[in-house]
Amino acid sequence: MTSYTAPTKDMQFVLHDVLKASEQSIPGYDEMDRDFTGAVLGEAGKLAEEVLHPLNAVGDREGCHLENGVVRTPTGFREAFNKVREGGWTALDCDVEYGGQGLPYLMQTGVGEILSAANMAFNMYQGLTHGAYSAIYAHGTDAQKQTWLPKLTTCEWTGTMNLTEPHAGTDLGMMRTKAEPQEDGTYKITGQKIFISAGDHDMSDNIVHLVLAKIAGGPEGIKGVSLFIVPKILVDDDGNLGARNGVSVGKIEEKMGIHGNSTCVMNYDGATGYLLGQEHKGMRAMFTMMNEARLGVGLQGYAQAEVAYQNALAYALDRLQGRDVTGAKNADGPADPLIVHPDIRRNLMDQKSFVEGARAFTFWGANMIDRAHRTEDKDADGLISLLTPVIKGFLTDKGFEYATAAQQIYGGHGYIEEWGMSQFARDARIAMIYEGANGVQALDLVGRKLAQDGGKHVIAFFEMVKTFCKEHGEDEEMKGFVEPLKAASKDLQEAGMYFMQEGMKNPNAALSGSYDFMHMMGHVCLGLMWGRMAKAAQDGLQQDGADRDFLEAKIATGRYYMQRQLPATAMHLARIKTGPDTIMGLEPTAF
Amino acid sequence: MTSYTAPTKDMQFVLHDVLKASEQSIPGYDEMDRDFTGAVLGEAGKLAEEVLHPLNAVGDREGCHLENGVVRTPTGFREAFNKVREGGWTALDCDVEYGGQGLPYLMQTGVGEILSAANMAFNMYQGLTHGAYSAIYAHGTDAQKQTWLPKLTTCEWTGTMNLTEPHAGTDLGMMRTKAEPQEDGTYKITGQKIFISAGDHDMSDNIVHLVLAKIAGGPEGIKGVSLFIVPKILVDDDGNLGARNGVSVGKIEEKMGIHGNSTCVMNYDGATGYLLGQEHKGMRAMFTMMNEARLGVGLQGYAQAEVAYQNALAYALDRLQGRDVTGAKNADGPADPLIVHPDIRRNLMDQKSFVEGARAFTFWGANMIDRAHRTEDKDADGLISLLTPVIKGFLTDKGFEYATAAQQIYGGHGYIEEWGMSQFARDARIAMIYEGANGVQALDLVGRKLAQDGGKHVIAFFEMVKTFCKEHGEDEEMKGFVEPLKAASKDLQEAGMYFMQEGMKNPNAALSGSYDFMHMMGHVCLGLMWGRMAKAAQDGLQQDGADRDFLEAKIATGRYYMQRQLPATAMHLARIKTGPDTIMGLEPTAF
CATH class of the missing domain: 1.20.140.10 (Butyryl-CoA Dehydrogenase, subunit A, domain 3)
Known part of the structure; x- marks a missing residue:
């Protein structure tokens, strides 16, 4: 009953009028002109509207089913995945050396929005594959790259990420999956992983699992975690598929949504794995x-x-x-x-x-x-x-x-x-x-990122906002954007100062306000983006043949955000400044 | 996997320490002492914990099914409904004349929270019945009351409300269901109603549908709507069940939740209906x-x-x-x-x-x-x-x-x-x-209720808040409650003034802020309640043998609300005062 139309006009506006992508001196950006990105987004839009979105409800209704150890995807998913592959949509920003198109990640992101909006559950199969590609690309040996990347680029083989275990979610240091070194340099992987998106399915010839595990005798906790490539089907030196590896699906989870994506419990039972990157540096490889x-x-x-x-x-x-x-x-x-x-x-x-x-x-x-x-x-x-x-x-x-x-x-x-x-x-x-659950994002932001490199990046962030405000502060047309942005940014800075002062004495003073801070910063970022979009729209209005209705609607929409959403920063600041006492005051037994 | 424990201690605190129910001079309240309400809530809690909550997940998983025109409820629902009936839980505040227990609605509300928390979908079967009971109780003739109320009181027969039609939701004036007067004083009801909760099921001997319909030749729109009693099975003068009425289930809706409750499309095909209340005054009867x-x-x-x-x-x-x-x-x-x-x-x-x-x-x-x-x-x-x-x-x-x-x-x-x-x-x-969708509630509040009776009630509301602040303003212990409440109430008043001034010129100025106003007022109400609870807890702490941990946790929780939630009112006020321009600025075609 629903429909979807790719918002290519809005995307083009951001790419060209706001970011001026093709004018940026970044390798590969020069070819990203308006015609080129328009053609790519237009084709992606067609695929999304005609093929992927009609399957969105089908995927939700049918879900994935485990039959005799094999996961069956919803009706139509296989055919649609073939079309995605044939169109080259899985390889946009992959390296040309491995069969990719070598386009910027920015182009991949635009297309990603379209495919994900049309059918989120479906698009995850290639999304996870892209993650596996990136990890092997960044940390693999040449031989590993030759073996795995071309097939991941085309999604002939798909990928997964195996982090979570039943008792170890965010706290990965507690994981129990073991990797035993073998004489041939491989490892035997044994353990259970949960919440594995696209863990198994019937749309590719092989599945390349990236699995975090601990090598016996390594350091305790998170420092003893390594990353392994564990294929569903073993691959010989010539790249031919061979025997089944010791990997099996324990069950498919019944979830609130994304039913079209198979979320699996994966059992590794002495499965052959290949170390990716260095021993005990698995988290670093994941964080890449x-x-x-x-x-x-x-x-x-x-x-x-x-x-x-x-x-x-x-x-x-x-x-x-x-x-x-x-x-x-x-x-x-x-x-x-x-x-x-x-x-x-x-x-x-x-x-x-x-x-x-x-x-x-x-x-x-x-x-x-x-x-x-x-x-x-x-x-x-x-x-x-x-x-x-x-x-x-x-x-x-x-x-x-x-x-x-x-x-x-x-x-x-x-x-x-x-x-x-x-x-x-x-x-x-x-x-x-x-x-990473959103509370963990807030913790990462306030507990780690703010102070990173001596606070250099957050200072650069505020500098970026300030520069924008200074550049356009005298522009009468931009007043409705600059003033609210200044006020919101001031609130954010005040919260940051509060964290610095109080957090020294009591880290909970900062962490208690982390969620509010994340939202404040989100509003300031969107406020800045609306400022830039408004400026781009105003510049556009000066030009002959401008699409006035579109540009004026852009400015009006931005004004709405500045007036009606940015006032939230004052509320978040007020909350943050109440400090940690009301949050940490109750003993756990008194809840 | 979930569990539920009735929060009877918290409920008793509200009933007795805050509201001091049994001291209020309202008929029936004198018997509501601590022991009595504790016994009732305790028994309801047992039922909820042992019988209803274990069926919550069952109802969600199985849902209701239409088989040969009859709705089957999930496994265990029938037995549980019998237990609810046998325990007299359907009749708490019904009139003793019709077999009820005549308890105050306050007692019914406490029990209602427990049953609804334990199993919302299940509890709706009796919730809707209670609604039908109330409508007939308020508007029925003596004969109608005698026929329908005793059976509704016990839930031997259950009830429904039939308002919505496919094309007419909030705008009931557009409804098409017709009522044709018959010579015997009854009406023939013909039309389709949707979203009928508990529209059909296998847990009662009869279902009493209250149906809004238009009598031919009546006024246009909402003023021509009348309310009818339309039983699933006809009842003779002696109260015996007779032939099936012309009522059938078109289908059961697949919903996001409350799967245990059957949401039906109901078809009325010349069904016999009995006018409830006056002709063309159906909305008034519903609004009761x-x-x-x-x-x-x-x-x-x-x-x-x-x-x-x-x-x-x-x-x-x-x-x-x-x-x-x-x-x-x-x-x-x-x-x-x-x-x-x-x-x-x-x-x-x-x-x-x-x-x-x-x-x-x-x-x-x-x-x-x-x-x-x-x-x-x-x-x-x-x-x-x-x-x-x-x-x-x-x-x-x-x-x-x-x-x-x-x-x-x-x-x-x-x-x-x-x-x-x-x-x-x-x-x-x-x-x-x-x-009534929440946007409609906001419209009702700002567009109708604020000005009702010359604004008398909103003035009384502010007076109530002011009185509380005055009474406790000098109390050092209450400062943390009175000050934030004053500030929030001031914000709310300012928003009300803004609506009065601007709304005269442009009704959209008030309506654009209606949702924010509803939330502001919610915060002020909860702030006032927390003030009262804090005061009650502080009084309690003065007494010998006070449950200090409980009362101190109450105060700490209240402080959290005052400090961390009430600042939202300033944000809502800021939004309201931006006026209607950014909201109404875009032409519909420019979205």
Whole structure:
């Protein structure tokens, strides 16, 4: 019952009018001109609209099933995955040496939003594969790269990440999976891993599991963890598939959402594994992918809000209920469309202003990742490292909030599965949890990232905001953006100062405010992005043949965000400054 | 996997230490002493813990099924419903004349929280019956009362409410269901109704549908709507069941949650109906029940947050992950329990301080309803009429928010259905939608209730807050409650003034801020309740043999609410004062 249209015009605006991608001196960016990105996004949009989105509800309804040890994906998924492969959509930013197209991560991110919005559960199969690709690309030996990367690039083989165990989630140091060294240099992997997305399925010839395990005799805790490549089917030296490895699916989890993706309990029973990277440095290898993976999850959050918004908007324009209090807008009809009602409008504007801001923020983040990887820009690397928990935590919290808000527009129909709005909310919910629950993101931000490299990156962040405000502070047209951004940024700085002062005496003073801080910083980031979008729109309006309606709507939407969302920073600051006492005051037994 | 324990101690505290129920001069309240209410809540708790809660997951998993035109409820529901009937739990506040126990609505509300928290979907079967009882009790003829009420009191027959049609939800004036007068004084009802909770099932001998329909030739729109009693099985003059009426189930909806309750499409095909109340005054008859019904839905919201909180707390105390940054709390174990982490604690305190405040607010509301009904106190009636949309809208928004927050404590396990936390969130979601979507509640509050009777009730509300602040303003111990409450109330008043001034010129200025206003008012109400609870706890601490741990925890929890939640009012005020322009600025075509 739902539909999806790729928002290519909005994406092009961010890529070219805001980021001016093709003008940036980053290798590979020069070919990213408006025509090229337009063509890529347009084709991705077609695939998403015609092939992937129609399978979204099918995947939700049918789910994945374990039959005789093999996972069956929902009807149509195999054929669709073939189309994705054939179109080369799995290889956009992979190295040309391994069969990829070598495009910037920014291009991959734009396409990723489209595919993820259309069918989040489906797109995870290739998303996880991309993660495995990145880990092997960064840490593999040449031989390992030759063996695994070409097949991962094409998704002929897919990948997984195996971190969690039943008793060890965030606290990976407690893991029990063992790796026993063998004489031939391989390891025997034994243990159980849970929550393995795309852990098994029927859409590829092989599955390449990346598994964290402990080599006997290594250091205790997290420092003794190593990363292994453990294929479902063993591969000989010539790359031919051989015997089944000692890997099996224990069960498929019944989840709140993303039913189309198989979330498996994986059992490793003396499975052959190949060390990836150095012994006991498994966490480092995992963390290499973290910025990308977390940005990808933040993207899932707002992408679900985007598709939910599109459907809520269509419903609000179509559904007739009640009358505009200022005068009928559809006098000949039995009632006016929902969109005449101010509170419906408020709800839609909340969603719209969030999604567009989130897109700009995420694309900007992908741009920083390209800058870091392709030009070895340490400042860009520091900045994206600082803001990754914000992209992940803030965009998924809000993504779920607004997917739920979109569901509300449908009234009772929003609660009925047939109408499809429930699925967007249920699917979006996982993004707040996996890849580090959002509380852990807040802890990472406040407990680790703020002080990283002597606070250099957070200082650079504030400098970036300040520079923007200074550059446009005198511009009358930009007042409505600069003033609220300044105020919000001041709140954020004050919170940071509070953490520095109080956190020295009591670390809980900072950690108690971490969640509020993450949200504050999210608002400041979206405020900055809206400032940049407004400026780009105003510049655009000066040009001949400007798409005035589009650009004016952009500015109006930005104004909404600045006026109605940024005031949240003062609330978060007030909460933070109440300190840790009310939070830590009750003894655990007194709850 | 989940469990539930009735929070009888907290309930007793509200009933006796805060409301001092048995000291109030309301007929029936004198027998509500501590022992009596403790015994009733204790027995309800046993039923909830041992019979109803174990069926909560069963109902979610199995759902209801339509087989050969009859709805089958989940395994165990019939037996449980018999136990509820046998225990007299369906008749607590029904009139003794019709077999009820004649207890105050306040007592019914306390029991309602327990039953609803334990199994929301199950408890709706009797909840809807109670609604039908109330409508017939208020508007039925003596003969109608004799025929229907005794059976509804015992739930031998259950009831439903039929309002919505496929094209007419909130806008009931558009309804098409027809009622044709017959020569014998009955009507033939023809049409289709949707979203009928408990529309059909296998747990009672008959189902009494209350159906809104239009009598041909009556006024257009909402003014031509009448209410009818339409039984599933016709009843003869002696009360014996006879032939099937022309009522059938079209289908059962697949929903996001409350799977244990059958949500039906009901088809009326010339079904015999009996006019209830006056012709064309159907809406008035429906609205009689509205305050109670909406309070009951607000209760569902916080009751789901309560049971979710209980389970989140148990998990946080049990699950070992990471270490307390200020020093290990479980040094001999592999890690500390989750509850040592400040952000986990923040999350739990958010939930706890909300639920306890919401309970006090809801019990206070039930007390006002008793006062209005049993002593004809017009002021109480006005006050509860004003605050009903706040109870419904605010408590269900927050109830869902915190059920979701509780799910987050479980990390990945929160997303897996087997662990049960997803169900609490999915079930809670409907409460924001039905019985008037929350946006409609905000509209009712700002567009209707504020100005009702010349603004008399909102003035009385502010007077109530002011009186509390004045009485306790000099009390050093109460400063932490009175000051934040004053500030929040001032924000609310300022928003009200803004609406008065700007709303005259442009009604959208008020309506654009309606949702923020509803939330502000919710915070002020919970702040007032926390002030009263803190005062009661402080008084309690002066007494010999006081339960110090309990009372001190109450005060600490209240402090958390005042410091960490009340600052939200300033944000809502700031949003409201930005006016309608950013909300109404975009043309519908520019979205």
